[in-house]
Amino acid sequence: MSSADAVAREADWLTAFNPADGLPALHASQGGPFDVIQAYLPRTPQQRRTQLYVIRQRLHEVRTANVRRMARHHLQLRIVWPASSPSGAVEPAQQALDEAIELVLLRVGGLMLDKTHGGRFLSVAEDPAEVIVDFADPAESMAARADLLCTVSYTADDAEING
Template sequence: MSSADAVARETAWLSAFDPEDGLPALLAAQDGPFDVLQGYLPRTPIQRRRQLYVMRRRIQEVRTANVRRMARYNFELQITWPASSPSGSAEEPQQALDNAVDLVLQRIGGLMLDKTHGGRFLSVAEDPAEVSVVFADPDPSLRGNADLTCSISYSADDIEISG
């Protein structure tokens, strides 16, 4: 494990699905809400699709002892959600986005008593024990028949290393 593969590890956790662990699927292929779930933004995002992109906004090296250090990452998930609905309702896609965000928050929260995202990190969303969701104003999107957007931010601590 290295800091260079942190986005890939978190993307793998969010994409994973085991019907026996009680956590929701996020990919549409597994009956989840997202058509696209990938690390990093593509040059040209797919239009009119439900998308979740994993990005790392910051790496902080934390010295935990004289010869021990740990990388702390600040992840940001960017969600793009079509503002249109078959019924023409403006409320329907907003509620669907809220439902999708709730499922993402469940995945970030992880398994009961295991905040490591399946051993990929030392802990996720534990120090600080905070997950933040920021929704963009839907009004411009609804008027322009564009996309709703939001971002979810949280931290992850990596395994301590000598150095």
Template sequence: MTSADAVDREAAWLAAADPADGLPALLASQGGPFDVVQAYQPRTPAARKNSLYVCRRRFQEVRTAHIRRMARHQFELRITWPQSSPTGSAEDVQRALDAAVDLVLLRVGGLFMDKTHGGRFLSVAEDPAEVSVDFADPVASMQNRADLTCLISYSADDAEING
């Protein structure tokens, strides 16, 4: 593991599904709400697909002791949610996005007493102990006939190294 593969590690955790762990699946192929869960924003995103892209917003090296340092990644999950509903209801689409975000937050929260995302990190969403969700204005999206979007931000710490 290096700091260069942190986005891929986090995307793998979000795309994973193990019915035994009690966490929700996010990919539609596993019963979740997203057609796409992948690392990095593509040049041409999938059209008309519920998509979640894992991006790194910030990277810090935190000195934890005289010769110890730790990589801290600030992740940003970019969600794109098409405004299509069998009933034509804008409210139903927004409600479905809220439900999908809730599942993402459960997955980010991780397993009970294990915040490592399956050993991929030292801890996730623990220092600082916050996850933020910012929703784009749905009125502007509806007027432009654009997808609904939101951003979810949180940090992950890697294991300490000497240096």
């Protein structure tokens, strides 16, 4: 594991699906709400697709002891949700985004008593023990792109290393 692959590890967790573990699928190919789940923002996002991009806002190296340090990744999920429907109403799209966010929160929360995202991290969303969802003003985001936008922010800690 390297701090350089943290974004890819988290994207892998979000696309992984095992029906036996009780966590929801997020990718559409597995019955989830997102057509695209990937590490990093592309130069040109796809149009009219439900999208979730994992980016790193900050890398904070925490000194845990005289010779021990730990990488704390401040991760952000950027979600793009089309605001159109066959009827032309945008209320169903807003409700569908809320439902998708609920699934994302369950997936980020991880398994009962295992906050490592399948061993990919030491812990996720534990220090601080919070996940923050920020919704863009729908009137502004729909006018600019015909999409609803939101972000989900949390931290992921890597195992301590000597250094």
